[in-house]
Amino acid sequence: MALNSEAYEIAERMIRGADLLHASVHVRAGVRVVDCGVQSPGGLAAGVEMALAAMAGRGRAWIEPADVPHEHWASVWPKCVWPVVAVESDQPLAACLASQYAGWKVSTKKYFAMASGPMRAAIGREELYNAIGMREQPTVAVGLLEASALPPEDVCLELAADARVDPSKLILLVARTASLAGTLQVIARSLETSLHKLHDLHFDLSRIKKGFGRAPLAPVPNDDLTAIGRTNDAILYGGHVVLEVTGDDESLLEIGPRMVSSSSPDSGVPFLELFEKAGRDFYALDPALFAPAMVDLTNITTGSRHRFGTLSPDIVTASFQPRTTDANVAREA
Incomplete structure (x- = not known):
């Protein structure tokens, strides 16, 4: 099944169960907009569903x-006090790069959002698709918007036109970063972050056969800026990814040290501090920073396993310091 078709089934399931997800459904210029955490409260269940839709059903998220950590996570961060967002995929290129990666920017005079999901494959204008293929000409499309407001009609129509689908066949899932669903679906990108890093390093992506990712779930503040800092710190300093790859070990040993966030001279500084210093411009930051803290490369050809990087619990702990205004993640099921 095509990426957008499978994501569409997930999105329609979300629409049918909107009440249970604490979400709401709006129709704007014919486009169905699912509010998972802007005006509606959303929740963790909505965040998991958003992550599944973002990966077009080509991966799992949970x-x-x-208090009951997975044995693998317990071995790398035994005293982690936060829940963990876990993802895996045995189709990682399709799930993470062709679909989940937030590679499309929506920007008008009155509206801004980072767009992800398989809708990008329908739009197909990113250079990334020249390398991985997987462009689509679907009859339905699904996009995720990380935004502080729901999209207006003109944005909905523009996205439908860009994806070349009838507006009634486009579903947009929207959440602000400072929401339970928004925070979760961003932190569910640990695996995607590692794959995009390998793409930037010109690694042969066909060698990647399976991937797992884990990162701590950040407490949700009231403001998006703090949430952006925490979600990035969760991956850059608390994210652990395991990739199953094929081929020789020499190339893995060469590229591994460059796959982790500590390869950047800016590493070790909380993301929000770096973001403010860069004038809140993501593109002014060192691209090498955007990577998981730790990566394991398991070579299924040779049986070797190589680990690079290290977690920085102290930075994550400082970033996640509880505030009285934070949403109580522990009470939200």
Whole structure:
């Protein structure tokens, strides 16, 4: 099944269960807009569904409780006190790069959003698709918008036109970063972050056969700026990715040290501090920073396993310091 078709089934399931997800459905210029965390409260369940739709059903996402950590996570961060957002995919290029990556920017005079999901494959204008293929000409499309407001009619119509689908066949899932669903679906991008890093490093992506990712679930503040800082810190300093790859070990040993966030001279500084210093411009930041803290490369050809990077619990802990205004993640099921 095509990326957008599979994501569309997930999105329609979300629409049918909107009440249970604490979400709401709006129709704007014929486009169905699912509010998962802008005006509606949303929740963790909505965030998991958003992550599944973002990966076009080509991966899994779930939450692991802090008091019963997965044995693998317990071995790398035994005293982590936060729940963990876990993802895996045995189709990682399709799930993460062709679909989940937030590679499309929506920007008008009155509206801004970072767009992700398989709608990007329908739009197909990113250079990334020249490398990985997977462009689509679907009859339906699904996009995720990380935004502080729901999209107006003109934006909905423009996205439908860009994706070359009838407006009635486009579903947009929207959440602000400072929401439970928004925070979760961003932190569910640990695996995607590692794959995009490998793409930037010109690694042969066909060698990647399977991937797993984990990162701590940040407490949700009231403002998006703080949430952006925390979600990035969760991956840059608390994210652990395991990739199953084929081929020789020499190339893995060469590229591994460049796959982790510590390869950047800016590493070790909380993301929000770096973001403010860069004038709140993502593109002014060192691209090498955008990577998981730790990566394991398991070579299924040779049986070797190589680990690069290290977690920085102190930075994550400082970033996640509880505030009285933070949403109580522990009470939200």
